[in-house]
Amino acid sequence: MPLSAVAYLASFFLSLLGNAVAAVALPLIVLQTTGSALSAGVVAASTAIPAVLAGLFMGVVVDRINRRTSSVATDLVSAAAVAALPVVDAVSGLTLGWFVLVGVIGSLGDVPGMTAREALLPAVVRHSGVAAERLVGLREALGAVALLVGPAMAGTLMTVLEGATVLWITAATSLLAAALTLLVPRSAGVIVPDDDHPHPTSGGARSVRRELRDGLRALTGSAFLVAVTVLGAAAVLVLTGFQALVLPVYFTFADRGHLLGFVLSALAIGALVGGAAYAIVGSRLPRAGLLAATLGGTTVGFALLATLAAPWVVFLGAFMVGAASGLLNGLLAVLLIERIPETLRGRVLGAQNAAVTVAPPVGILVAAVVTEYVGVEAAALLLASIWAVAALATVAARPLRTLGPTRGDGEVKVDA
Structure with missing residues (x-):
């Protein structure tokens, strides 16, 4: 495989491994430092809005500069933000205010970093000559490995290292990710405009607003992109509701809290299998049939989770959700490569990622309210129903009935 593809993967x-470690370690460090569970919630909530805004407005920046440059820059921002915490801890000691401040700064690198790396993917496909299905499938499989290894790695590091020292590891992963991206030739990251979608030019606030509006118009004006965005937000909402609230409550009430980790492992292993399968056979499978099969598989998987029956049923449901999602995410990533114009990619993906960023707290809140006032079984059933509705709506959506390759801009149009 060419160096550019290996470096990208x-x-x-x-980058994802560092995020997985930080997702486990940071709340624990906040709790150890402040002694307050509320403080951990405040830190998480304070970064939500900045993350959404950063995802939207940084899409404009991603569309103005070299794709490789934007990916490297966002990784460096993430590395600096995380590294600031152990530095402050050593110099003056950490307080809630520091956690919030650094969290807000870090949000300028996290969601934009996701957007920049996704925007770079088509350039890597073009430059390396590796089939999009193979590259995307390998990326999904590696993402599953990171999510499988990251939490265990965080738990081990928290027992070996002291407090915020763990965060040096996550800062190092972001820094190394930036260094590896530099192995992708700069020429590969050059934005290639076409006649219908010229390259955006630099300018003041008015130009930024116009470019942001163009990106949002491209997203909302495309029935395909709207359907994919809603589907992605629904998937994150439902999965987060199960992972962060329904399953922990279920296993805790059943006095089997130690089994929760196995559910998350089953989910990650399933995603690894699904991503690897897409890398191997994705290009040979009929797209419409694959879409229907993966939506059906995730629906059955969530239904099994919602039964809250014997642990093995829950494990099986988690594996099915992971495997079907690995295939589905690979397919959708390839479709987005083909259907988003190059010069609009950062803004469209930024808006999509902003929507997905909002979904997790909504899923947790919905599950928490229903669990509190009705019961955990009702919350599980509601989450599974939300996904079933989203899956059925996707299958019925006209833009997703014809999924053959396009010349690159699909049905996405922006008025001049």
């Missing part, structure tokens, strides 16, 4: 893996 390695960078993606390290």
Whole structure:
């Protein structure tokens, strides 16, 4: 495999691994430092809005500069933000205010970093000559490995290292991810405009607003992109509701809290299998049939989770959700490569990622309210029903009935 593809995949893996470690370690460090569970919630909530805004407005930046440059820059921002915490801890000691401040700064690198790396993917496909299905499938498989290894790695590091020192590891992964991305030739990251979608030019606030409006118009004006965005947000909402609330409550009430980790492992292993399968056979499978099969598989998987029956049933449901999602995410990523114009990619993906960023707290809140006032079984059933509705709506959507390759801009149009 060409060096540019290997570098991209390695960078993606390290960045996601660092995020997975930080997702477990940071709340624990906040709790250890402040002694307050509310403080951990405040830190998480304070970064939500900045993350959404950063995802939207940084899409404009991603569309103005070299794709490789934007990916490297966002990784460096993430590395600096995380590294600031152990530095402050050593110099003056950490307080809630520091956690919030650094969290807000870090949000300028996290969601934009996701957007920049996704925007770079088509350039890597073109430059490396590796089939999009293979590259995307390998990326999904590596993402599953990172999510499988990251939490265990965080738990081990928290027992070996002291407090915020763990965050040096996550900062190092982001820094190394940036260094690996530099192995992708700069020429590969050059934005290639076409006649219908010229390259955006630099300018003041008015130009930024116009470019942001163009990106949002491209997203909302495309029935295909709307359907994919809603489907992605629904998937994150439902999965987060199960992972962060329904399953922990279920296993805790059943006095089997130690089994929760096995559910998350089953989910990650399933995603690894699904991503690997897409890398191997994705290009040979009929797209419409694959879409229907993966939506059906995730629906059955969520239904099994919602039964909250014997642990093995829950494990099987988690594996099915992971495997079907690995295939589905690979397919959707390839479709987005083909259907989003190059010069609009950062803004469209930024808006999509902003929507997905909002979904997790909504899923947790919905599940928490229903669990509190009705019961955990009702919350599980509601989440599974939300996904079933989203899956059925996707299958019925006209833009997703014809999924053959396009010349690159699909049905996405922006008025001049």
